[in-house]
Amino acid sequence: MLEPGRKITLQIIRRTDFGVYLAESEKAEKEDSVLLPARQVPDGAKIGDAVTVFLYRDSQDRLIATVREPALELGGLAVLRVREVSRIGAFLDWGLEKDLFLPFREQTVHVKEGDEVLVSLYTDKSGRLCATMKVYPYLRTRAPYVAGDTVKGRVYERSRNFGVFIAVDDRYSALIPQKEAQGTYTPGEIIEVRVVEVREDGKLTVTPRQKAYIQMDTDAEAIRTRIEELGGSLPFDDKASPERISGEFGISKAAFKRAVGHLLKEGTVEIRDGRIQLKEQ
Numbered sequence: 001m002l003e004p005g006r007k008i009t010l011q012i013i014r015r016t017d018f019g020v021y022l023a024e025s026e027k028a029e030k031e032d033s034v035l036l037p038a039r040q041v042p043d044g045a046k047i048g049d050a051v052t053v054f055l056y057r058d059s060q061d062r063l064i065a066t067v068r069e070p071a072l073e074l075g076g077l078a079v080l081r082v083r084e085v086s087r088i089g090a091f092l093d094w095g096l097e098k099d100l101f102l103p104f105r106e107q108t109v110h111v112k113e114g115d116e117v118l119v120s121l122y123t124d125k126s127g128r129l130c131a132t133m134k135v136y137p138y139l140r141t142r143a144p145y146v147a148g149d150t151v152k153g154r155v156y157e158r159s160r161n162f163g164v165f166i167a168v169d170d171r172y173s174a175l176i177p178q179k180e181a182q183g184t185y186t187p188g189e190i191i192e193v194r195v196v197e198v199r200e201d202g203k204l205t206v207t208p209r210q211k212a213y214i215q216m217d218t219d220a221e222a223i224r225t226r227i228e229e230l231g232g233s234l235p236f237d238d239k240a241s242p243e244r245i246s247g248e249f250g251i252s253k254a255a256f257k258r259a260v261g262h263l264l265k266e267g268t269v270e271i272r273d274g275r276i277q278l279k280e281q
Contacts, residue, residue, distance in 0.1 A: 002034055004055045004063060005074035005121060005129050010034070012049050022051060022065055036065040056129055059098055070095045072121050077138055077171055079154075080131070082115045092119065092131055106132035108157045109187040117188060118154050118170055133157075133187065136165060136173065141202025143172035149195045153206070155185045166193065166206070174204035183208075183250030209255070219251055219259035224268060227278055234276040 002008075002024075010022035013033060020041050023033040026048065036053060045051065053065035054073075071094040072078040080092040083099050090111050091099035102111070102119065111117055111133075119131040120138040135156055145151055145168070153166035153174055164176040164185045176185075176193065185191070193206040226249070227234045236244060238260045242253040249256060260276060263269040270279050 002032060002055060002063060003123075004057055004127070005123060007052060007054050007069075007073065009050050009052045010065070012036075012045060012047050012051060015047065020045065022053065034063050034065045036067070040065075040067045042067070054096075056096060056098065057127075061128075066096060068096055070100075072119075074121050074123065074129075075138055077118065077120050077135060077167070079116050079118050079170055082111050082113055082117065085111065085113055092117070094131075100129065100131050102131040102133070106130065106134060108133045115188060118156055118167055135167060139167055139173035140171050141173055143168055143174075143198070143202070143204055145172075145195050145198070145204065147195050147197055150192060151195060151204075151206070152190055152192050155187050155189045155191060157187060158185050166191065168193075168204060168206070172204060173202075174206045176206055176208060179252070180207045180209065182246050182252060209251075216255075216258050216262055219249070219255055220262045220268075222249060223256070223259050223276075224263060224278075227269065227276060232278045237271045237274050237276050239274075 010024060011026060012020045013023045013026050014021040019035050019038040021033040022036055034055060036051065042051065051067065053067055054070055055063060055065055058064045071080055080094050080100065082090050083093045084091045089101055089103040092102055094100040117133055118135055119133055120135045122130060122132055124130050133156060151168050153168040154170055155164055155166050157165040159165065161178070162175065163178040163181040166174045166176065168174045191208060193208050195204055196207050197205040199205060238257045245251065245253050245256045260269070267279060269276050
């Protein structure tokens with residue numbers, strides 16, 4: 001039985017004015033054949049020739065063949081542009097005449113026209129090909145990276161329980177654990193992260209932060225700059241709550257204390273009356 005969503009090589013079994021019919025064998029029943037429209041029939045093609053096509057459903061929900069190559073097949077991954085948003089979902093450009101439908105329920109964040117989104121292709125309960133931004137089950141493991149490598153990944157989902165899910169190279173499964181996921185992460189955003197661990201299942205644990213001794217200098221500079229912007233005094237010290245520190249700087253309390261300690265040691269700041277102040281030079 002012919003099913004939509006994949007490329008397949010079929011045989012030309014019948015020719016009509018509006019195209020040719022393809023099937024797995026010349027003895028196939030009519031209901032087991034599919035139309036390849038005339039404008040896509042290869043020049044010189046004749047009965048019995050093999051043609052590699054992609055199967056999908058047209059605007060009238062009929063199974064149809066095309067020699068065009070879509071951006072993805074069933075279970076695959078691709079970054080597609082949002083062509084249009086309607087009251088029922090979004091439509092993505094995937095290289096075929098009929099745009100690919102992305103239902104609202106399959107969006108991890110509401111998309112808008114022009115956005116580029118990482119999606120996979122699946123078949124819904126009615127047999128239609130649809131896109132989903134919930135790509136976790138479709139991502140690969142066994143990435144060609146080891147602990148310490150710096151990689152780029154696309155954020156595709158934020159979980160309050162687990163952290164930030166990203167797709168490294170738009171294909172490999174990775175997670176920024178919740179304790180490391182300080183700051184704001186937006187699905188679709190591309191970020192640079194460091195591989196902390198390659199788990200037994202091949203998935204990556206990553207962090208947006210450098211090794212502590214490197215990151216401390218970056219954090220210290222950000223804190224010093226912010227104090228300058230506030231006129232020379234930060235209205236809290238290193239005893240502030242983790243939530244307040246994260247809200248101001250997007251880092252953990254431990255990282256904040258390390259950076260402040262560094263500034264204190266070099267004599268850049270001082271702590272007085274519950275505030276961190278720049279020292280007068």
